[in-house]
Amino acid sequence: xxxxxxxxxxxxxxxxxxxxxxxxxxxxxxxxxxxxxxxxxxxxxxxxxxxxxxxxxxxxxxxxxxxxxxxxxxxxxxxxxxxxxxxxxxxxxxxxxxxxxxxxxxxxxx
Numbered sequence: 001x002x003x004x005x006x007x008x009x010x011x012x013x014x015x016x017x018x019x020x021x022x023x024x025x026x027x028x029x030x031x032x033x034x035x036x037x038x039x040x041x042x043x044x045x046x047x048x049x050x051x052x053x054x055x056x057x058x059x060x061x062x063x064x065x066x067x068x069x070x071x072x073x074x075x076x077x078x079x080x081x082x083x084x085x086x087x088x089x090x091x092x093x094x095x096x097x098x099x100x101x102x103x104x105x106x107x108x109x110x
Contacts, residue, residue: 041099083099093105
């Protein structure tokens with residue numbers, strides 16, 4: 001296990017400083033984490049011209065956290081077109097919440 005930590009440690013990838021982070025970077029390559037972010041936030045794989053190469057390089061080198069990378073993806077025109085434009089406001093909010101939080105919104109009846 002120590003050899004895995006030393007291999008990943010220079011990348012300094014992290015979701016945030018919380019001990020409850022659910023991304024296991026010891027068992028996933030930086031590229032796998034980037035792909036997982038695109039799939040979770042956009043709901044699909046992205047084409048090469050839809051990627052954010054500058055942000056990808058920064059997250060892989062440890063200049064920004066995975067949380068900052070998620071924020072970058074969520075600010076793209078592609079995210080807006082998929083999860084805001086052409087949707088009713090309540091549906092858009094539910095869609096955005098599901099993508100960013102990874103779970104549906106709470107039931108209004110509770």
